[in-house]
Amino acid sequence: MASLSTTFILLLVTVSASVSAALSASVIEDLKSLKPPHDFNTTILKNCQHNPSLRYCSSSPMDLDEIFKSTIVASHLCNESKNPNCVESFPKIDLQNDPKMAPLYLSFNFFWKYCPLSILAIDLSNNSLRSNFPVDVLQCTQIQALDMSHNNLFGDVPIDSFSPLTNLTLLNLSYNHFSESKISDIPFFKRFNSSSFLHSGLLPDGKKFRIKAVLLLVGFPIFVILMVCCLGWLCFRRPDFLPRMLRPKHRFTPAMLKAATNRFSKKNLMGKSESVDIYQGTLRDGADVRIEIYRGERHPTLIEECKILVQ
Template structure:
């Protein structure tokens, strides 16, 4: 059996003899089955008296006899595994090179390295496929002169401060590992060794790799910058919607953006078509549904100039214009998409369109007209039932057609409003149903007003006495607005006052009706309960 120290082998002769019969057993079996002999404690004391430099003698903590005994067992096996010529007399080296199956096992016996025999002067753990951080326990053998841990897969930092105690170390080989790069040139300890000790270890920079990195950096960085600039240029000019909002050009759309929003202007997205404009439904990258009006190539550039003014309009009763596209290949206007239909289709298609609904729509249209007159007097609008869009959600009306620089007089605007109001009340199409158009339409109404209003007013409204009187006043207001030959034509402010008062009184009547209806229903229920 091997001793703890080759120099002082005689001190452990008793221990060696006690376990010599078990050399053929594995180290794990021996550690599990063998126990310290009865005189082991006295033997340890004698060893320390003869040689106080032994590691277990110099420890400040109480001796762990079990650990010391186990270290002698591991020493016996490791001495044989390292092919030392005579383990009873000498244990000069630990040699486990090219033995990946057992090297990790012996490195795990930290108690052995803690009491490392002072006779060991060489440790060779090269080419053992170690995959771990640097095995610091090995450095407990401070007397060693040679340490080889090359050709492994060790990684992390090398504990340079622990090497300072290895004053006898003259041969060191850490090459072919994956350690973290370290400034070994600044460490006096490492100056004792040449660069071959750290070849391909990761501890020192590889000059060839450094040159390659420098070349890649010098060539690659300019290429990267050029590609980055090209990419940003592409985004700015073709798809600015991919840029942060602060870098996007407000109200400006590119052909690529509109093409992506409409799936390449597919037929499925085509909602309408005429000689000069195609209307598409699209979804922008941020999820906004839009209406895209694509104009023909001979479209007058004034359309785009008008858009630059119209995008500034902001009112709940005006269709919100989001922007435009002014490109050689594409000229388009982008507005919000409204889920609904225009007022003309609503009047024709609905089976029941009450007076209260029409009055609320009329109120919204008048509010939009007042906003334009007060805030944007230079912006005209096409006021007809086909140009008023209705929201599916609450029938909120929105004026959808505008004309910048319109110089129509207030009298002309009131006339158009009068025709619009009369069209809402009687639900007839002036241009389609009358030979003389609007003039014939107005003449037709004057013939029946006020004596034959029952035939004149749209039957879908089903008017009560109160609402009939209000509808009569509305027709009267419409006729006054269309009377341009006299001084009876009201101003927009007067129209707003009349419509708003009628609208408020209509809401009060509706509220009283609902209150009475609920009381009536509760009374019926109460009487039913009493009758039982």
């Protein structure tokens, strides 16, 4: 790691000699106008000869403009990350509680592409970042710690992109809004406990599960009781609502007769005498009926006559 830091320092020193003004935030925001110095290519080649593991050494052909901009951003980010010995080492990206700067650095895809191997930790927590997971960050495959907590990140977590991070021992994705995923079933994520994913949307919410369980335990018996009451009402008051095969034959309840005659309205009254009222009506199945309502002492005799008629 010491030789790697030295290589990175040589590159920064060479660049800073030609672009000393590049340490202002305004330059970072206007990288398109920056061009590498004339001897930049030579410096890059020497660095790759000294340390072939540098990320830009494996790119072919080399994009010198991107590599140059990456070194400028690295220099700025080193200062922003509160590293006391920024020129000597660059072990951590610390943009915690810096919502103005964090989105800016996340937009520099070329920086993450050539992420310095000296960076071992990235802290972008508490920045109110509202986007999908910034997958470019995971190109820093050597990192040991990653904190993206307390943001507004949403969508799916790029599970496959985490696999190359074999050195990662600390992960915090808590307090985000990711889509629920069974990360607990994936071997890579089993090395982290649930505190890494609190209120992130990635793990099933125990509170929601308890609410569903209570609703099921309470709601299901209530549903059964309501169904029994409903079926009882149909059987004893309105059997004409039951399927034809379940309807009792020759059975007419007062509720059925009331419905057929529109509550025994005067419009349905066909005739009336001292002992009987005669109504016309229509049953629910469309059959026209005549309904006679008897008064007085003929009740037992009427029942016997009805039995004979039914037979």
